[in-house]
Amino acid sequence: MSPIVVIIIVLALVLIGLLIAFFLFGRGESRFTFDIGGGAPRASGGSDMxxxxxxxxxxxxxxxxxxxxxxxxxxxxxxxxxxxxxxxSEQAESNRSRTISTAAARGRILDRNGKELVNNRASLTVVAKSDVVDDEIEMRLLANLIGMPEMAVKRNIEDSTGGAQSLRPVAVDVSRRVVAFIDAHQSVFTGVSVEERTQRHYPQGTLAAQVLGYTGTVSSDQLKKSSSSDSKSSIAYESGDVVGQAGVEYEYENVLQGVKGEQKVYVDASGNVLSYSSSVEPQSGSDVVLTIDSALQKAAEDSLAKRIAALRKQGRTDCHAGCAIAMDVTNGEILAMASAPTYSPSVFVGGISSDDWKSLSDDSSHYPLMNRCIAGQYPSASTIKPLSSFAALNYGIATTSSTYYCSGYWTGFGKGFGQYCWDHAGHGTVNIQRGITVSCDVVFYEIGKGFFYSKHPEGLQDTYKKWGLGSKTGIDLPSESEGRVPTPEWKYKYYASSDSDSRTWQGGDTTNLVIGQGDLLVTPLQMLCVYEGIACDGTMYRPHVLKSVKSPLGDGSVVTYEPQVMRKVTEKQAYLDVVHAGLKGVIYEESEAQTEHFTNLSVTVAGKTGSAQTSKSQPTGWFIAYAPYDKPKYVVASVIEYGGYGSEGAMYVVRDILGQIYNQPDTATSVDNSGVQ
Amino acid sequence: MARQTRQNSAQGAKVNEKGLGSFSAFYSHIMNRRGMAARPSTGKHIARSSVYIPQLIPAVLLVAYGAVVIYSASLSIAEASFPRHLLGIAMGLVGAFLIWRYDYRTLQNMTTALLVTDVILMFLPKVPGLSYTALGMTGWIKIPIIGMTFQPSELAKLVTIYLMAGLGAQYNGKIDTLRDYLKLCGFLCVPFLLILTQPDLGTGLIILVTGAAIIICAGAKRSWVLVTIGGIVALGALVVVMSMTPGMPHPLKQYQLNRLIVFADPSVDPAGDGYNLQQAKIAVGSGGLLGKGIGHATQAGSGFLPEAHTDFVFALLAEEFGFVGSVLLLALFGGLIFSTIILANKIESPFGKLVLVGCATMWSFQLLQNVGMCIGIMPITGIPLPFVSFGSSSMLVQITAVGMVQSVWHHKLKAG
Structure with a gap:
């Protein structure tokens, strides 16, 4: 304090002292009377009434x-x-009370026999109160104990997505050692505790990964959707909630998601919890029972993986992916749905790391998240030939007794536009049934030419669409593709940048279409349904993976999925007989090596191979079959990308699946080298 | 009672007994029995007559009530130290005792000294080494050595009462010339304008209203007063409009303007200035009939209500003790204020009358301002609730003011 200040203070104090002294002892003196303009006060007593x-x-x-x-x-x-x-009072109450939601366990996902495909496991989670960030020492100790960077611990504690008063999860799946240490040192770790929370668990590992899908933190779009009143889902999500993001987890989110519990707390103005009040227990979600048979699913996945590996070993270096589906034709139940390559859904538990996500969505990993059965789109190749036959018969392009001569090379549109049959040696004289059996392209080139010049140039497209191509089957799984049935109108629009000659529908387009090559795109599931329809004389049940839903309350009331007919196509029995016989011929007549794989089955099978031309060295192979031939029950399809002809890869997968169904493994060793398509 | 009153008049007391109407009847009654009736015409001094009981009782009860409220606040608010509150009360009692013993009439002729004191008090916070800033105001001093903080403008309120009463009393109830009226107004402007430099608009308003009441009661003509009030309102409006217009000088600080805006519409800014008002109203309203009980105030106890022990102490009181407690507080203040007014009516000395007018007005206005802001009928200012709010300066000054009233009673008979 500077001397001047001291002097000022002293002076002020002296002045105050003088004033006090004056007030106390200065009475009677009138020197300080303020001049009010005329001397003495005018008050003169109480006489002035x-x-x-x-x-x-x-x-x-x-x-x-x-x-x-x-x-x-x-x-x-x-x-x-x-x-x-x-x-x-209400305002005061709402001021001081907050509601913290407590997570409800998601419902389990079971296979048709009750085997757990997805369940929940207890996960020891270290949680901390929000004010732990203020204590740097405690945070550092915690970070060292868990083995996390301090910054990550800080970020987790500062994350308020679960509500300002909620306990913040710091680390999931911590070891018992960490739990014991925290319990033993409560005085150091104030505000830190360990909770048993639940995490998604996959007891069968990667089995049916693409069907099951995965869960993740609710996205902002989903949040927005759930908060809008017109949303059909009755669940109001909060930021940070774990919801289904793909597959069954996404499709049956409303069923799987439980009802959150509520804990009411009293807080002070800074948001610190003062005391706990009433709470409502969370109610776990319902269990979903799938139509999937896990044993069959495993057989399909194993066979698919084995076959793809084998084909790659044979030098087909582009062969990495494929899929297989098995369905019950009597009700549309999907018994197995395999897609390769696959992934482990457990990488999504607790939030997927960006590295993992990158590798799963990278081109070099061949998109394992994609369910190729419903989202993969390929030219159908020769598997379309039964539908082309129906079209030809119905539109009068051919009759059941029409015959064609195949020399191996077809010049129906003139010498300049010659096209080979897959078998350059030629099939000789063939009718439609034989044409299906040996997959003779010339027969169908003739049919295509017939359509091209007929009064119904789009009869093929109309027939394909009638059987469900070009539109979604409506299976209860997300991200289904609808495929594409090319028409002249479509071609003209699609190739808008080309000159008008190449935009115009040519005869070659029709002959491509009639053998399922070129611009036609179908999903394996669509073709599966087509063969279901062929097997069942036109009746197609909607494919589905849900068998029933089990409520978690009490003994568990069960809601069962009622099969529904998706489409009923009417074809003349004579035409159906031709196609059935043709498809049976594929199995038992087309190639001896192929036949060998089915003669060791106790049931009669009908099916069709297909080999779609691709931009790579190897075609994408198809094989679709149904059995038993007389009273169809199962239909099985498989597609292997860039793996060669259908008889070289997909056929084995279908046979393995049938082998699992009938418990009659394929013992034949012969390999078809004839290149049947 | 009427008989008693008449009897009393018959005793020849110069006190005017016709009273201020029915509301004074109760206090007249008590006075007649305790004080006036006991006063012997010989002028002999009897101990109990030296204390004006009707005013003392509500004052003591108010201080006790305030102590209970601050005790409950001390349970949840760290700054509300109950011992310090008691210390403030003790200091107030000392001040009240001194002023009660002191013959206040001496001050009537010391207006110059009072004015000087006023000015010094206003300048104390600007003295380097003493000044101490609290709550955005420089109106505080930190007394060296003791280390206590004190707000001199609080004390200036009392000095101003004496100053204005001393000046006004010289006209004996009738101010004849406009020049005299303007002179009085001029004197009032000195402490008022000085306090605005601190800046402490709240205390300035109290001084202005108190001084104005003294001037009016000193006998100012009604027309002058109306013109003056009109002028003040116009000036105030001009200040507000200027402050809200960009590009013009802003006499009001932004926070002061915000308080006015929030007063007009509390929903404007519920997290900022409007938040305090909203929380205070919730505290008062949620108190209900009987209140939540001592220590059970959720608004004040959990920190939602800011300044619950000082400026918003009434909200705390109303939350804990409900409507019943609020009515009790208003009743005690009513007793304090009306007993003072009745006394002013009874005594002869114009100076004494005007001192009492000053005290009564100060309490009335502070009550209106403090309670009014908690319930949203007055803008927010930092004016404490007399006898209740935590704070030694206010407590010292308010209890001393009780002593001022007692001093008027004590010296009513002695020869001036």
């Missing part, structure tokens, strides 16, 4: 003033504390 009266009325006025102040305050307090007290 007028001023006395004036005082009285003014004091009365002052009384009114004070009285009305008290009156106004009273009136206002009356309305606030008595009349509208309850509304203020």
């Amino acid at each position: 007028s001023s006395e009266g004036g005082f009285k009325s003014r004091l009365f006025g002052l009384g009114i003033f004070s009285g009305s102040i008290i009156g106004v305050l009273l009136a206002r307090l009356w309305t606030m504390q008595l009349v509208s007290s309850s509304s203020y």
Whole structure:
């Protein structure tokens, strides 16, 4: 303190002291009388009655003033504390109470026999109160104990997505050692505790990964959707909720998601929890029972993986992916749905790392998240030939007894537009049934030419669409593709940048279409349904993976999926007989090596191979079959990308699946080298 | 009672007994029995007559009530130290005792000294080494050595009451010339304008209203007063409009303007200035009829209500003790204020009358301002609730003011 300040203070104190002394001892002195313009005060005692009266009325006025102040305050307090007290009480209550939601366990996903495909496992989670971030030492100790960077610990604690008052998860799946250490050192780790939370668990590993899908934190779009009133889902999500993001987890989110519990807490103005109040227990989600048979699913996946590996070993280096489906034709139940390559859904538990996500969505990993059975789109190749036959028969392009001569090379559109049959040696004279059996392209080139010049140039497309191509089957799984049935109109639009000659529908387009090559795209599931329809004389059940839903309450009331007919196609029995016989011929007549793989089965099988031309060195192979031939029950399809002809890869997968169904493994060793398509 | 009153008049007391109307009857009654009736015409001094009981009782009860409220606040608010509150009360009692013993009439002729004191008090916070800033105001001093903080403008309120009463009393109830009226107004402007430099608009308003009441009661003509009030309202409006207009000088600080805006519409800014008001109203309203009980105030106890022990102490009181407690507080203040007004009516000395007018007005206005802001009928200012709010300066000054009233009673008979 500078000397000047001290002097000023001393002076001030002296001045105050002088004033006090003056007030106490200066009475009677009139030197300090303020000059009021005329000397002595004018007060002259109480004789002036007028001023006395004036005082009285003014004091009365002052009384009114004070009285009305008290009156106004009273009136206002009356309305606030008595009349509208309850509304203020509500506001006070909402001020101090907060609701924390407690997570409900998701429902399990079971296979048709009750085997757990997805369940929940307890996960020891270290949670911390939000104010732990203020204690740097505690945070550092915690980070060292868990083995996480301090910054990551800080970020997790500061994450308030679960609500300002919620406990923040710091680390999931911590070891018992960490739990014991925290319990033993409660004085150091104040505000830190260990909770048993649940995480998604996959007891069967990667089995049916693409069907099951995965869960993840709710996205902002989903949040927005759930908060909009017109949303059909009745669940109101909160930021940070774990929801289904793909597959069954996504499709049956409403069923699997439980009802969150609520814990009411009292807080102070800074949001610190003072005490706990009432709570509502969470209610776990319902179990979903799938139509999938896990044993069959495993057989399909194993066979698919084995076959793809084998084909790659044979030098087909582009062969990495494929799929297989098995369905019950009597009700549309999907018994197995395999897609390769696959992935482990457990990488999504607790939030997928960006590295993992990158590798799963990278081209070099061949998109393992994609369910190729429903989202993969390929040219159908020769598997379309039964439909082309129906078209030809129905539109009068051919009759059941029409015959064609195949020399191996077809010049129906002139010498300049010659096309080979897959078998350059030629099939000789063939009818439609034989054409299906040996997959003779020339027969269908003739049919295509017939359509091209007929009054119904789009008869093929109409027939394909009638059987469900080009539209979704409506299976209860997300991200289904609808495929594409090319038409002249479509071609003209699609190739808008080309010259008008190449935009115009040519005869070659029709001959491509009739053998399922070129611009035609179908999903394996669509073709599976087509063969279901062929097997069942036109009746196609909607494919589905849900068998029933089991409520978690009590003994568990069960809601069962009722099969529904998706499409009923009417074909003349004579035409159906031709196609059935043709498809049976594929198995038992087309190639001896192929036949060998089915003669060791106790049931009669009908099916079709297909080999779609691709931009790579190897075609994409198809094989679709149904069995038993007389009373169809199962239909099985497989596609292997860039793996060669259908008889070289997909056929084995279908045979393995049938082998699993009938418990009759394929013992034949012969390999078909004839290149049948 | 009427008989008693008449009897009393018959005793020849110069006190005007016709009273201020029915509301004074109760206090007249008590006075007649305790004080006036006991006063012998010989002028002999009897101990109990030296204390004005009707005013003392509500004052003591108010201080006790305030102590209970601050005790409950001390349970949840760390700054509300109950011992410090008691210390403030003790200091106030000392001040009240001194002023009660002191013959206040001496001050009537010392207006110059009072004015100087006023000015010094206003300048104390600007003295380097003493000044201490709290709550955005420089109106505080930190007394060296003791280390206590004190707000001199609080004390200036009392000095101003004496100053204005001393000046006004010289006209004996009738101010004849406009020049005299303007001179009085001029004197009032000195402490008022000085306090605005601190800046402490709240205390300035109290000084202005208190001084104005003294001037009016001193006998100012009604027309002058109306013109003056009109002028003040116009000036105030001009200040507000200027402050809200960009590009013009802003006499009001932004926070002061915000408080006015929020007062007009509390929903404007519920997290900022409007938040305090909203929380105070919730506290008062949620108190209901009987209140939540001591220590059970959720608004004040959990920190939602800011300044629950100082500026918003009424909200805390209303939340804990409900409508019943609020009415009790208003009743005690009513007793305090009306007993003071009645006394002013009874005594002869114009100076004494005007001192009492000053005290009564100060309490009335502070009550209106403090309770009014908690319930949303007055804008927010930092004016404490007398006898209740935590704070030594206010407590010292308010209890001393009780002593001022007692001093008027004590010296009513002695020869001036």
